[in-house]
Amino acid sequence: MATRLKEVDAVLVGVGLVGTMLGRELTKAGLKVVGLERGNAQFTVPDFQGPHMHDELRYSVRKAFMQDNTKEAMTFRNNVNQVALPIRRWESFLPGTGLGGAAVHWNGQTYRFQDDEFKIRSHTEQRYGKGFIDPELTVQDWGVTAADLEPYYDRFEYLLGTSGQAGNVKGQKIAGGNPFEDPRSRPYPTPPMKEPYGAAIFRKAAASLGYHPFPQPSSNLSQPYTNPEGLTLQACMFCGYCERYGCEHYAKSSPQTILLPVLLKDKNFTLRTQSQVLRINLAQDKKTATGVTYVDAAGHEFEQPAKLVILCSFALNNVRMMLLSGIGQPYDPKTGQGVVGRNYAYQTMSAVQVFFDESVNINPFMRSGANGTLIADFVGDNFDHGPHKFIGGAYFGELMTNGRPIEFHPTPPGTPAWGARWKEAVVRHYNHTSVLNVHGSSMASRNNYLDLDPTYKDAWDQPLLRITFDFPANDLRMSAYVTDKALAVGKAMGGRQVVGAGRKGPYTVTQYQTTHNTGGTVMGLDRKTSVVNRYLQSWDVPNLFVIGASNFPQNATYNPTDTVGALAYMAAEAIVNRYLKAPGQALVQA
């Protein structure tokens, strides 16, 4: 039997990046807030300290910071004709867990999405005509523009202290920055990171081919910075242990370094870790959330009543929580009806390896999570898609993040997988290889969606989330096209051998690609094709806000975190300035 606790003003489902941001904004507005985090409490000291943090086996290979899939796995299939089976070990993507969530172990790559990607359907139809978009794709406009989000991007980047070179401040182009970016209201809070060797070679090669290289925006900081919350971050040491690790140096922007110390001192905030939310509870009318039910570490069940529920866990878990709670109509791929789980998208990744002469010491271990050089010439609609049969694009650059050898020991094609020749090749190429990442958009398709698995259960006997996904043909064509361009730059870098190919289907969960899982609780202007309105408020349950990359109607070219942060600040402002003046009311009339 669940113990019923005292009602609070708001409850957060998940205390990662978004939960921490919403917790701060709502407590500042005077609300009593409870944050429920299923994982453990963890802090820079002592949890992320070296040398034990520099353990590739524990954190990269065994994935110590990730969701414990012995308790909560997911199932996967490529299409509805297959039987979905459990992802028994995480490989393709890595859902985080614990206080701070995935923002503890992210790489800090911090990009704004482009305006044309927020308006992908209307923009594409306007430029290329109505029939241009493959009918398989269910891409749609977001309901917000880059200009709408600019103040929130700005505020979020100044919270993080992001290091970068602006390319466009209030419409004025600035040399050395990204010439394709939409206007920003002011420069980045801190200057760009130092440029490592491989990135410098890429910059020269890309420029020689007429492209526009610029430094990767990084939330591992180039210099010390005190954010508007009064917290000070330090300069990145290029230790090479970012993604899948916590930062020992206070140099990576994560909830622990940018916000949590302030939030945890606030008497209005109560954090409960090791608290697994089972469902959002609804009143009889099904239009009002009454709070959540959760289980603590000892297995005791509690009901936490709340006037306002903020669902802010990882994108995939947001979708699952909506389905488990029976909120919104689940998507049905046969009819195209329903919204929860609809428009699940990912990212279309490929790579190019550049094998140099032995005289070129790349030093792959002197890196940070975001310290490369890239070009945006093939991002979104920055190039003419007229001759091509696809929409979307990819950025690429020399963006290496580490040289950790269990996972990084490149060998040229034709090298055996083991034995004397393999060993010889590893020794020969380890310090003399650069890798270009080709990071591509992922379009929503009517066949790709999320629902509850009919067979497999979690540790609390609730159905696992079922992922049905394969790469749309559109995205494979895009990947082939842009990867060819990356190969050409790789060749201009002067490698002895340059190899790479576009992404090939079918999608597999056995190979790491990225943890940019998006969609399923899509935002939009029409409740027939979205789960939340443009303020991320549930159409069905107005005192429920759902925030995260699950709001993306399809995935854009760039990495999602900056946009997630901007959306979180936008939603927080709408809650504080508008919703709280008329609680329980919809901010947008359906």
Place this chain on the structure above:
Amino acid sequence: MEKLTRRTFFKAAGATAAALTAKAHALTPDDARHGHGAAPAATGASAQAAYLYFRPDEARFVEAAVARLIPLDANGPGALEAGVPNYIDRQLGGAWGAGERLYRSGPWQPGLPGQGYQLPFTPAELFRNALRAINDDVQKRRNTTFDKLPGNEQDAYLESLQTGNQSLNGVPAHTFFESLLALTIEGFFADPIYGGNKDMASWKMIGFPGAYASFYHLVDQHGVLFTRAPMSMGEDNRRMIHIQPVAAQPKAVGPNPVVADKKKGGK
């Protein structure tokens, strides 16, 4: 060659590591001589530290196989000299071998390659089953054990596992091979604290600095040759560099705030 009945197999698969250690000690004088915690002398197979999980016949296969997967050569020690069999043994004898972070609920179906590992075996069970089948197979065909075969024949046998789909007591041969190779590479490159990569041999060989982690002043010295000796997590902590003073820790989070809440009249 030890003959295992079905009953003894299941008993062994579920037995504690301690019991298996005792058995290993009893059966291999070489192992017993080195004992717990003693660093293995780098003189070859007979000088491995005591095994927690492997039985003698299993250990002989693994020692011989990893020496073919990553051989000793002019570049430096191979997997055997680096202690990789001990690394694999500790992994299989510990939490990971028992299925840590492996979702283990059925029903079990083979699935498609893109759906990943779908066998009911824990890593420890997978190795025990496959190694028993391999020993039986080599015995039957060649009337000897894998470790006694000449190197080129060992390679050919490993290739047959790598590309084969034959059932090794329920484990597809290529699945076992992939596990063995993955563990061998892990043990070769992981921090020596896990029992392989003895003396950081692999890190020295490729020029990886290990747990050492501060390159702010070097990252823009393009092409610089980094020659500092690598560092292991297991080395003296006093050599650890803290870049800035330790900041005040945020308010501690009580493990059981819910109870406090209840006392306030939450019931």
